[in-house]
Amino acid sequence: PYFLTSLFFTVLVFTGSRSGLLGFCLAEIVFWGAIFLKSRFTHIRKFFVFNILILAIAGVFGTQYTPSIFKIIDSKKVDQVTAAPQATGTALETGGTESTTIRKIVWQGALEIWEKYPIFGTGVETFAYSYYSSRPIAHNLTTEWDFIYNKAHNEYLNFMANSGTVGILAYLAMIGFSIYLIVKNSLRKNDNDQAETWPTMSIAFIAGYVSILATNFFGFSVVPVQIIFYLYPAFSVVLAGTDSKDEKEPSPNSNQKILNWIVASGAAVIVFFICRYWYADYLYATGSNYNKVNRQDLAVNYIFDAAKLEPNQSIYYGELARTYTNLALAYNEARQATAASQLTEAAIENSVKAVNLSPANVNMKRIEFGVFVMLSAIDPNYLLNARDVLLVAIKQAPTDAKLFYNLGLIYSRIGENDLALQTLKKTVDLKSNYKEARLAYAILLIDAEKKPEAKNELEYILTNIDPTDSLSKQYLESIR
Incomplete structure (x- = not known):
């Protein structure tokens, strides 16, 4: 038991799970508290051995709440030589937000x-x-x-x-x-x-x-x-x-046999549907992997078959829409207008179907938005469709800064600069450290001859977000 206790606690420490460690501590308190209430101090030796092992492991490897002995020793050595440097990078560079x-x-x-x-x-x-x-x-x-x-x-x-x-x-x-x-x-x-x-x-x-x-x-x-x-x-x-006596079980009667067959048949049907679901997922995963290496010609059949097997899975139609979109762009670039037009229609049809199957899923609207933005290379009017998709998505996700950022860019591309400025201002209000949105906002302010405001935005980026951002420095120099 001592070896297993040591092994399991070591595994727990290396998972990095704070909730797991808190649960373990509570279990320790309940277990040993109840043991001592039941048998007084009969198990006091086991208590000390178990907990000394746990404390030793925590001391050697450290936990989510306590550093290891070696880190404490090293930190003291560092303190004797020089003060520890303060973190100067962004939150991502210094470890991210506290869980x-x-x-x-x-x-x-x-x-x-x-x-x-x-x-x-x-x-x-x-x-x-x-x-x-x-x-x-x-x-x-x-x-x-x-x-x-x-x-x-x-x-x-x-x-x-x-x-x-x-x-x-x-x-x-x-x-x-x-x-x-x-x-x-x-x-x-x-x-x-x-x-x-x-x-x-x-x-x-x-x-x-x-x-x-x-x-x-x-x-x-x-x-x-x-x-x-x-x-x-x-x-x-x-x-x-x-308290039961050994009794001979009676042989199943005809009704029980029929019931057994019904249960077995039901189980077989369930297994069949599970296997079909698994195979559809396999096809989808294979097609998605082909998409990642830009082999849409191979991906399309896999994803199409997956959607055919499981027609209620919106994510399959979303992936199929993206696949058709990339193929449409490829055929358009090859000047095969008929094929490009057919694939464009298929891309839009599948993206709409994905949204209709899962209307509350904002991520399906992100896919539909991406499809229209990519298809705007064929017909710029699709940017209007992209705008409309984002307006609906924002109603469902009113604090999603990325949706507002993309909407601001769309407004800019279709020439509605006043709405673009308002939307990007809303974006940086929602997320003050959104470098891309703040930079886009500054650029539009420069285009609108609002240089003092643009200067404030660029200086904010260099002071509070990314002091090394070359684009911000470049635009700041251009308006001085």
Whole structure:
């Protein structure tokens, strides 16, 4: 047990999981606290051995909250020679935004979703879509500002956002019943050979279960954790034993045989659909990989077949639209107008179908926007379609700075410079450290003969975002 404890804790340390470490600490407190209440100090030696091993590992490798002994020694040596240099780079260069800060922002968004849809939530596994509508502006100032968040990084808030009050109450009721089941079975008198060890095992189950509850508070439940979440109560029931006599089971009658065949047939059908789903995903992945190496001629058939097998998957049509778009551009460049026109229509048709299949998915609109922007090389009027797509997307994601930035660029390209200036100003208000947006805004200010304002924007970039940006320096020199 000492070797396994050391091994598992070392693995935990190297995962870098703060929620996992907090869950472990809580499990330690519950387990040893209950052990001492049950048997006083009978296991005091084991307590010290286990925890000395844990402290030694934490001291050697360090944890998410404490540095290793070697880092402490090295830092003292450095302090004796010279003071540590202050970080001068951007947030990305110096390690990014603290995960705790990001969690608080995402939690705030999850609570806002629950407030909007308090009874049943937005639907199971819809956080990736619904978060955009309640995404706090503060998220734009983190290093993960353009990441897709499909979970609330808190299992309980995730249930509140996706399933509402009904869902979270059901989830908490299940947790309460599971704890009751474990405790109840720990108090049972069983007549098996584990009668003496069972109470200790029951305490271990309770401690382990509590650690999962704590981990889920600071993160979200992945598949292995979710399996253990349901297995703990089952383990407690099985290991508690039951008072049963050996009785010969009767042979199944005709009704039971028929029921068995029905269940087996249903299972076979489910397996068939799972295999079909897997194969469609394989085709999609193969086609996507061909797209990444600019082999759209090979990619198109794979993705088309994937969409044919699973016609309700919007992402397949989105990828197919991008594939047709690239082929249309290639044929247009080769001066094959008929083929280019047919592929253009196919690209637009599939991008629209992707959006219609998943209207709440902002990322499908990003794909549709990209399709129209690329097709504008064939017909500039498609920029108007791109503008319209962004206007709809912004209604769904009112704090997404990248959408506003792209809309500002589109306004500029179609000659609506006043709207472009207003939109880019809104963009830098949403994300003050958005270098590309602020630079584009400065350039448009220069074109509008508003040089003092443009100077302020360029100086802001060089002072607060990127002191080495050559373009900002170049434009700043041109207006001095």
